[in-house]
Amino acid sequence: MNRKYRKTIIAGNWKMNKTLSETKAFADEIKPQLGKHKWCEVVLCVPFVNIPAAVRMFKDTRVAIGAENVHFENSGAFTGEVTAEMLKEVGVKYVIIGHSERREYYGETDFTVNKKIKAALAAGLHPIVCVGESLEQRELGVTAELINYQVKCALAGLDATQMRKVVIAYEPLWAIGTGKTATAEQANEVCEIIRSIIRREFGARVARAVTIQYGGSMNAKNAAELLAQPDVDGGLIGGAALKVPDFLQIIAAANQE
Numbered sequence: 348m349n350r351k352y353r354k355t356i357i358a359g360n361w362k363m364n365k366t367l368s369e370t371k372a373f374a375d376e377i378k379p380q381l382g383k384h385k386w387c388e389v390v391l392c393v394p395f396v397n398i399p400a401a402v403r404m405f406k407d408t409r410v411a412i413g414a415e416n417v418h419f420e421n422s423g424a425f426t427g428e429v430t431a432e433m434l435k436e437v438g439v440k441y442v443i444i445g446h447s448e449r450r451e452y453y454g455e456t457d458f459t460v461n462k463k464i465k466a467a468l469a470a471g472l473h474p475i476v477c478v479g480e481s482l483e484q485r486e487l488g489v490t491a492e493l494i495n496y497q498v499k500c501a502l503a504g505l506d507a508t509q510m511r512k513v514v515i516a517y518e519p520l521w522a523i524g525t526g527k528t529a530t531a532e533q534a535n536e537v538c539e540i541i542r543s544i545i546r547r548e549f550g551a552r553v554a555r556a557v558t559i560q561y562g563g564s565m566n567a568k569n570a571a572e573l574l575a576q577p578d579v580d581g582g583l584i585g586g587a588a589l590k591v592p593d594f595l596q597i598i599a600a601a602n603q604e
């Protein structure tokens with residue numbers, strides 16, 4: 348983390364978990380324990396149907412609500428999809444774009460990711476853009492090239508003002524939901540590569556200001572070490588964001604003086 352130049356963001360990605368009543372139970376449990384978390388922004392990305400209720404449940408807190416996906420068009424015949432404007436109007440602040448599960452199961456590509464980022468920004472949302480390599484790609488030694496390709500495609504056509512509103516999440520595929528975490532050094536190394544790509548494309552001041560998260564089996568035990576890395580500005584957290592005590596410990600790790 349580098350609190351001098353950029354915001355630390357701890358974001359939960361609930362994926363396809365928690366009904367409305369379970370969302371309420373989570374909110375009731377966590378709200379009294381949240382504290383000020385003055386050093387980081389806390390975000391909960393929840394399933395579409397629970398967004399309006401989650402916004403109401405957390406309205407008196409500093410927890411922002413995010414979505415897990417968005418379509419790139421403004422309207423039209425796209426059955427089952429949701430626009431950025433729809434999300435904005437119900438109180439969404441962040442939206443995850445290009446999660447590896449969306450890329451793997453729903454055919455999301457670097458080009459749809461780019462279009463979705465532009466749609467999200469146009470509606471005033473902050474995209475959390477996921478990039479990351481598979482185990483095969485890491486073992487082949489092409490992580491840096493792949494990340495360069497993914498980040499360049501994702502951010503193509505954005506200007507510096509737009510870029511400042513984007514969050515990048517480095518999520519190695521082999522670490523998502525596997526219990527296998529990248530070492531703090533591996534996480535920092537790739538977050539640093541991402542920052543250097545942003546520096547090259549948008550300049551040093553923008554690169555210094557952009558929040559770059561790590562995601563992939565971050566949990567109550569390993570969060571402090573990962574977040575202590577200079578280029579890791581927060582976490583995108585799946586499994587551990589579903590349990591109040593674990594999520595609170597990660598938030599606490601981000602707030603250590």
Ligand code: PEP
Pocket residue numbers: 360518522523524525526562563564565583584585586587
């Ligand atoms: C994720 O889904 O973005 C994620 C990082 O999941 P997990 O923390 O469960 O690995």
